[in-house]
Structure formats: C-alpha cells, structure tokens
Amino acid sequence: MSTDHQRYSTENQAEIIEAYAARRNFEIVRTYADEGRSGLSIAGRDSLKRLIDDVQQGRADYEAILVYDISRWGRFQDADESAYYEFICRERGINIHYCAEQFDNDGSLPSTVMKNIKRAMAGEYSRELSAKVFTGQCRLIRLGYRQGGPAGYGLRRHLVNERDEPKAPLARGEHKSLQTDRVILVPGPEDEVRIVERIYRMFVLQRHSEREIAEILNHEGVTTDLGRTWTRATVRQILINEKYIGNNVYNRISNKLKRKRVVNEPEMWVRGDGAFAAIIDRELFDAAQAILAARARRFTDDELLAMLSNLLASRGELSGLLIDEDDEMPSTAAYRHRFGSLVRAYQLIGYTPDRDYRYLETNRVLRLLQRDAFEHTVERIREMAIGIEVDPQTDIIVANGEISISLVMIRCTETAAGSLRWKLRFDSRHRPDITLAVRMNPDNRTVRDYYLLPWLDVGRLATMRMGEENGIALDAYRTDDLDPLYHMLRRHPIGRAA
Template sequence: MSPGSELEASAVTNTSGNSDDKPERLIRAAQYVRMSTEHQKYSTENQAEIIADYAACRGFEIVRTYEDSGKSGLKLDGRLSLQKLIADVRSGNTDFEVVLVYDVSRWGRFQDADESAYYEFICREGGIKVHYCAEQFENDGSLSATIIKSMKRAMAGEYSRELSAKVFTGQCRLIRLGFRQGGPAGFGLRRVLVDEHCNPKTTLERGEQKSLQTDRVILQPGPPEEVEIVRRLYRMFVVQQRTESEIAGILNVEGFLTDLGRPWTRGTVHQILTNEKYIGNNVYNRVSFKLKAKRVLNPPDMWVRHDGAFEPIVERDFYEAAQRIIDARSKRYTDQELLDRLAALLAEKGWLSGLVIDEVEDMPSSMTFRHRFGSLVRAYELVGYSPARDYRYIETNRALRALHPDVVQEVIAGIESAGGSVRRDPVSDLLHINEEFTAALVIARCQVSPAGSLRWKIRFDQGLRPGITIAVRMEDDNRAIRDYYLLPWLDLGKTPDLRLAPENGILLDAYRYETLDAFMDLTRRAALRAAA
C-alpha cells in the first residue's frame, strides 16, 4: 500500500474515534497554530489541545510545531512560521506527512479565498495533506467537504471585513468626541489616559495601552523643551524659509533626537509641519490601510475630524503659513513656467530679490529658483534682470534674517539662566522682561564704503518703542558677531536711524559691550531687604 493510500485509510478508519481501529504505525504530523492579537492569551494553547485530541483519535504523532503569535491572518506577510512551513514543503525538507490546523480561519482570513486554497494546494502537491481539526466536515476530500471548506474560507474573509467596518465606525465616533485613536503621540506631545468623565488618570508611555474599556486617550503638550523645539521648527520653516532637510541638519548638529531616539530626517520634520494635532485638531482616516490592503491616501472629504480637541502647541497662523509654503514647493512647475512667473513679478515690481519672491503669496519660493537654476542670479539673467546692487548684499540679508530668531532665542535663554522671566511676542519678537521693561533685537549688517570704511546702520522701531534696543553688529564678512550695543529708548529712540563706525566716541561707545553679560545682569532678579 502506498503512503498516500495508507494515510487515507487511517483517516477514514479512525473517523469513528474507536481506539481499536487505530493503525499500528503513528503518522508523523506537524501542527500550525496562530493567534491574531496579544490579548488572546491562551489561544495557541487551546488550539494545541484540540489538535492533540484530534491527533490521538486518528493516529497522528505531532513531531513539529509552527506557531505565529500575534499575527493577522489577512496576509502571508509577517507570518514567518507559515512562510517557513510552505518553504519546507516546497524544498522537501519535511519529516511529517500531515499538517494539523485548528480550523480554516487559523490557516488564514485571506480576503481572496483562492489564496487560502493556493497555500493548501502547495502542501498537497508536496505530498502533505492539511487537516482542519475543529471543523464539522471530514478532511476526506469529498465533494461535500470541498464545498463546505470553500464556504468557510469565504466566511473567514468576510468576518474580517465585517469586523473592520464595525471597528472603523466606533473609531470615527470616538474621534468626533475628541479622543485619540491609536499611534504614538509624536514629538512634543504626550498621550494622557482619562476616565469616562474625562478626568486625567496618568500619562501613557510609549507602548503602554489602556486596560479598561471605558478609559479614553487624549493628547497634551509634552515637556517644555520638546514643545519649544516644535515651535522653533515652525519658525525656521516659516520665518527663515529653511527647507525640511536644513532644519533636520540643524537639530542633528545640536544633538536633539526625535521621540523615537533617532536622528532627525526630512520626513520627520515634514510630518510635524503637516500634522494638525500640533494645532489641537483630531484628524482620522487621512490614510486607509484596511484589511492589510495597499495604503491609500484619502481625499480631505473622507477625513474624520474634531477641530480644537486638544491643547495646541503651535499657533494656527504659523501652521497655515507652513502649509502654503509646502503646497507651493510641492507643485511642480516646468522651467519655463517658473521663468514666466518670475518675469511677471519683475514687470509688476520693477526689481527682484529673494525677499520679494518669498513675500508673494502664490509664488514658488526663492529656494525653488536656486535649486532649479543653480542660483538666483542665473534666474535673473534668464528673465533679463540685472540687480542694481551686489548680489552678495541680497544673500547677506537673507542669512541675517535667518540668524535673527536664533539670536533672540539665545537672549531668552540667557535671561532665564540669570533668573529673570521673559515673554516673547510671537509676531514682533518684542521681549517683555520681568514684566518691567521691553527689549528688541536688531542685527546690523556691516557695509563697506567705496573708500573701504566699515559702517553699520541701526533702525529703531518707532511703533514698538522698546525700552532697550540690542544692536548686534556683524563683522565685515557678516558671518560672525563683532559686538553689541545696548541702546536705551530714552536716550536715542527719537532718532529713527543711527549710523555707527568702528569707533564712535564716548557718547555712543559707552553703550558698547563685547558680550551680553551686562544685559543679563540687568535682567537678573535681586532680593531686597525691607527697611526697618
């Protein structure tokens, strides 16, 4: 008798479960068990117990186990044990004749029932038969068993589809109520567990999950240092017009890591710049990945949202400005379209600069022209424009504008280190120090006259009227800071502009300092004894 006929005879003979009818030789078998989630703690044990009973009644000896724990049955991807089982069968590297599985759904909930049948066919082609131990049909290959098995495969896939639809409906409801659904909080944010009455319970660390069905999760601002990095990231992108790659490079040089403890990349910066959770909005279903199918980007009309669900850490104006910049940069213009728009801007303004280009609402950024044509000068030449001033002047001003927020932040850090308090106006950058006086910071570009003399022009803000203007004088190459002037409004504010030379006499140089230590001492809190 052939091994195949012996296997069929043993299977038919032992259907009744009569121990007297067991074959003399036990048939070597492998078992495949799978559980889909970590919550099914005893699922594989329960499966193995039923499989063991089936094997004992039918004369099978389990010699090998293939186990996929916590793996979805929707696809073969990620199910390493089933992949190994299929590979062993294909290579002939098997020491068993049968594969025992709890039921059809444990083999898989494939959305195409033919895929489930295909993997079973591979086994049968390799001389290995698959037995489903807890199903109501016999594993005898009969017409009735084949029909029922096909229905079971379709039902297994349909169960996942129905469950997915129910889960999605419940998640959408919770989103509209303002609760967070899945995923890490993100850099600068933290997940907070709340009870059914929205009372905070605890902060969830990465990987932690709620244990009670009635508990919910919301987002709250994270540590102040992370929140400040997020806000600074937006300032660098919106105010300084830096690219995502440049911002990632700066953060990496300064030693900051993402919430995953990894270096920053263009992608991680872009994710922060485009996610509405940083302005407090709860948005869901931007991307669909249902039933392990291909990831799909959904249009905005399919998004599920609750605006203002969480405390924002970025101002809406900054976020919207970032989106306009991203949209402008992401739109792909041809070279001729870029030049046509630049020529139209030249005709409207009469002159061009990086600042003029960046200030136009629907215009590609100056960085786009630099990348496409190599430099702004080359783009100017192609539209027939010759800058009246040295191009280095335009580039220097751009670099100083980019430097300004960083110097302001250094001043703020120095004040706080000295024990003072400071509040920065996000629009004007005016500093309110100890709620006693205000200060503004001006970076003065060094200009070289035709005769070779160095000059610096200081402009006082007549609208803000700061108590002290911190004038930062740059070196002649405009790359490093030369010194500082602390100019009080009461003494010099009535003059809109002030021109400085390297040496200015005692009346002006009395306000000159090599560092800002004197200013930090000015902001330092001092304890005063009460008079007796």
C-alpha cells in the same frame, strides 16, 4: 493565532488536535505554530512557510496534516490562497484533516462546497471586523481621543478615564491597561513648546526654509524628541501637522487588510477639530500653510526645465546645492520626482556635468530611504514597549539590552545578461547579532524584500553576493515585511511549572 487572548489560542487548538489524533490512532510527530501572527497574509507566517517548504522539498516525515479548522490556514482575502496550500500538500500525498469541522475532508461534493464556503467566510470575517474597528476608531477620533502613534515633539500622550478625568501621562512605548481608558494629547515640556513656536515664527515671520531652521537648531544643540538632530523633514512635519492647533486628524493613510498602502485625499480624512489644547495660534498655522501651498505650486515640465536653464545661464553650471540654495527655484526633490533624477533633468536641457552623477544620485536616495526605514523600525519597536537603545555613532539598535541589529540597504545592479544582483557588506567591526538587509528593486527607490541574517550563521563572511533566487540555505532568512523581526523581539510570557 493573531492575538494572545482568544478561543483560537494555540493551547486550545493543540488540545482539540490531540483528541482528534487519539480517536484516529494518529501519532503527532511535529507541530507548526504561528503564535500572535495575523492570518491576512502568509508574510510573517514562518511556521506555515516552513511547513509548505518541508512538503515541497520532500522533508515531510508524516502522512497527514491536522489543522484545527479551515480558517487556521489564514483569513486570506482571496479564498483560493488557502485552497492552494492545501493542494500543495495533497499533491505530495499528504492528507489534510480539519479537527473542529463538522465534515470529513474526503474530496466529496458536500466537503468541497463546505470548504469553499468556509474559506470565503474566513476572509469575510476579517473584512467585517476591519470595518467595525475602523468605524469605532473614527468615532473616537471625532470625540477627541488619540488612536495610536507617538505624540510628536512638543506634545505628550495623557491617559483619561471614561469620564474624561486625567489619570496619568504615558511615556513613549507605554500603553493603556484598561479598555475604558482613552488617550489624549497635551502640551509637552515648556522648552519643547517654545521650540515649536519658534519654528513657526522663523518660518512665517523670518522666512527661513525648513533646512535653515534645522541647521539653526542643530547649531544650538537642540535635539528632537528622539534625541536626534533636526532635518528638513522633521521640521516640515511640525509645520504641516494640525495636532499643533489641537485638531485630531485620522485616515490620512490607509493600509487595510494588509493591502497596498494608500495616501487618501483630504475629503476622506476623519477629523476632530479642537480636540486638544493648541500650542500654536491658528493664524500663525494658516500663514505657514499658505507659504507651503504657494511654494508647492505645481509647475509644468516646461516651466521646471526653463527655470533650470535660466539657473544654468546665470551660474554656468548646475548642482543640487545650487538648486536648493536658490530661493526662486523649486527644490531638487521636485526635479527628482518629476523627471526621475537630476541627471535626467540635466539631459533634457542639454547640460552634461563634468562627472557621472548617476551613482551618487542612487547613493543619495538610498541614504534617505535608509534613514526613513531606520526611524520607522525604531518607532515600531518602541511601540511594542520593547526597551531600545540606539548608538548615535553606528546606528546599531540594541533591543531589550540583548539583541543588536544593523540595518543595511543593498543596491540592485543589473548584469549585461539582464540578471539582477545585490552585494551585501557585513559590519565585521561591531558584529551585530542580526543584520537587517533591505534589498532594493532595480529602480533603487522601492524595497523588494528583507533578509534577517544572524551573525552566528553569516559572521564568517565579509561580503555576500545575492541573486534573485539564492536557495533555501539563504532564502530561509527572507521575508516580505518586518513582522518576523518585531515578533522575534516581542517579549513572550512563559508559564511556570509546579
């Protein structure tokens, strides 16, 4: 089931399945349940994965699998996916019984036709529901209501009732309790508002770069709303976000039906202009956007390389620091994005550094990716109203005061034979309860998969070498996304027995 309040609750399903088993004289010997999990993909469906693995590895000590109905395999957008899982079971001699369907799964033509129709209907249900939810969210955006996500520095979320009357502020991680209530953004503490105004003035009037602004704020001891130091990225987010002039903008990024994340063009954005109280003057905001647009003018490859050659001629050497310090030069990020790396750009102008910087380049990318992944993970955990603390020295996350988590990005290397390898080093000093290992693809810029490794099982190891396939003993901890981690950390109510 995907939510805690619906007719598909696992308790209701269990009752129907038990009644079906009693009528057929079946004895239930094992139960697989994925509670609170989306059925759009198998990612995060640990119990379904375990069932399939038990069947394939010959550990299934049963002759039949009882399923509530066809949609409980999942509401996959490809109807053949649920058919594939059923085929795996039948191929091993295990029959599938659908307890709430009006037909027997006996392989007859009517049964086959009905199953295919039901599988397609299950996927279509998700598509229709997604469209309805998106339409409702767009309507609320245009009316000026916030749709999820943190408020951001200098702003706060505030609850209003159905008559738009203020009710109460919402702290980070808190959610509304009434369906008729709505959330708006309001100016935050005065000191934060002043910092936001100062960032715009430093950028527009004093012509400081984002990096320089971050250094100034850090030097003064000012921290972000997350209690962290400022970076170029956090300053830039304040400079480009329209919420600071009161605009409510939605659908910049789409990730519908668990499909690939898509960055939408501005014409696809959903807008509610003037929805909130502005804390930045519109003219100041527009001036900042003009500066950013002029600086982001798209140079041709030849222009970028010519500018790099001129810098080399004037300085006699090249480095990322020299490029970023020159106000007339595009940033090193522009060169990395266009040519893949700074080293490649150096090669194209015939410059060979004294050192081989490829390893350092990969390290730099991994550090940036680790910081982004860390902040995203922390934010997701907070959104679920889970108590969380972060050690600023070690970046170890402690959830609910109980579970400590360490995030590690693992570089991908290729052997001479073309095989992929990863080497993981465990934090034996702090011994986190869970090591969240992020395996990178060969480009070391995109994520391949994740491993949730408990210290109780792997703590005896200082390092771990991993291949593309590692056997069920290790790959049982593998996941395509972080949904299993969030599900594990979520608090679950436990019923009381009389």
